[in-house]
Each structure stands twice: as structure tokens, then as C-alpha cells.
Amino acid sequence: MREAWLGLLKHSLNRVTVPLARAGRGPFALVRHVGRRSGRPYETPLLLARRGDDFVAELTYGPNVDWYRNVVAAGHCQVVTAGVVHEIDRIEVLPPDDGLRAFGNPAAAVLRLLRRRDFRLLHVAAFDSRT
Template sequence: MARQSTISARDAVRTFNKHVLNPVMLLLAGRRHWYAAALRHTGRRTGRIRTTPVVAERVSDGFITPLPYGTGVDWLRNVQATRTATITVDGSSFDVVDPQIIDAATAAGQLSARRRRAFGRFGIQHFVKFDLATDTSGENHAH
């Protein structure tokens, strides 16, 4: 019973954030000196461009994003379907590909100590790892 109430509470927070907090967060997401990044992705059913505020930690070969609401969120299903997205963080945009769900132990070895502690306090168990896209010359796209 406790697990069900935890899931219900998490879903209620997720729904509130999706419809109330996220539109406000998008006003600042991706800008310099702001903690949230903007993840631009294509809707898997509608084909419409969507933008979702996320936390994105830059790692050596891409980005790692925590999944505090689990692996069934709409934006993750969209990027899994298209295998591509654009992450705007600290004022710069990066094309990313190949989203892979990883566990907390795998992510921990690549995250900064500060992020590792924060994500650990929130009990985040799953993350998505994105690789940087490359163009034909082998250089990373940054806009």
C-alpha cells in the first residue's frame, strides 16, 4: 500500500509540474546561469516540436539527465522514438542522439560530486544518457 501511495504522489507532482510549473520554467530553461536545460524533441504521435525543462549534466561524450518521475515520461518516449533531440544548456545548444537509460550507479561515475549528492538525496534511480551528435566531419554540433 505504501508503494502505491508513493507512486500516486509522484504522479500527482509530475502532472502538476507538466501543466503548471514547466511552462514557467521554460521561460528560463537553457539560459546562462540557470540550472535547468531546455530539451527540444519531436512528438512521436503529433510530429510537433516540443520543449521540456530538464536537468542536464554535461559529461565527456554527451549529457546525462535524471529521470525523477521514472522511465515512462512523455519526453523520454519521444526521444526514444526519434533517437534525437537538442539540449540547450547555459546558453548553448547541442544536438544529441542515442538516448540510453542507465541506472544510478552507472551515472554516478560520470556526474560531478555536487550532482551525484543532489540526485542521491532525491533517490533518483534512473537516468538517460545522450551522446553528442556528430556531423560528417566528425565535429560536434553546438549552436
């Protein structure tokens, strides 16, 4: 059932949100990553929060989603937000309280109600001069 739901999102919602995120419109950012088995490039739309120069992702569907597994396998990716490309050089587990704080209210309140506790810090590379 879960795989069917993720497939539906991938082939419906992503077709709308990817172009919006690529154009820097709306609340979505893009995570650009490479398939760990296929080697193909992918763009995944996500809602990310800023934490200083870095980004915070809430793993709504858990750590077994492809974008996350691809980034962990590669050790890096790119985040595109507001039309700006940021190089990400590592991804770390973030304590729930820190993740919720990054999203701020009212988003943090909604995440608490939904019992979301799985956050990751996407660290912007030091050589990334766009931050």
C-alpha cells in the same frame, strides 16, 4: 495521482523554467523533442550533467515520461544549454555509478539519498561543432 502530479509540474513549474532555460539562465537545460503521436514540437526543462561532450539525465519520474518516450521513438532530439543547441543522435541507458559520477557532489550525494538509479546518456552527434 502520479499523472496529476506530472500535469501540475507541466502547467506550473515548466512555465517558469522553460523561459529561463531558453535564455541560458539558471541550472536548467531544455530538451527539444517531437511528440510521438501528435508530431508537435515540445521543450522540456531538465537538470542535466555533462559527461565529456555528452549529457546525463536522471529519470526522476521513470522511463514512462513523455519527453523520454518521444526521444526514444524519434531516436534523436536537441539539448539547449547556456543558449547553445546540441544535436543528440542517440540515448542510452547509463549504469547508476556512471550517472552519479557525472552529477558530482553534492548532487550525487542527494541522488544517492533519494535512491535514484535511472540514468540516461544523451550522446551529442559527431557533427555537432558546438561542443
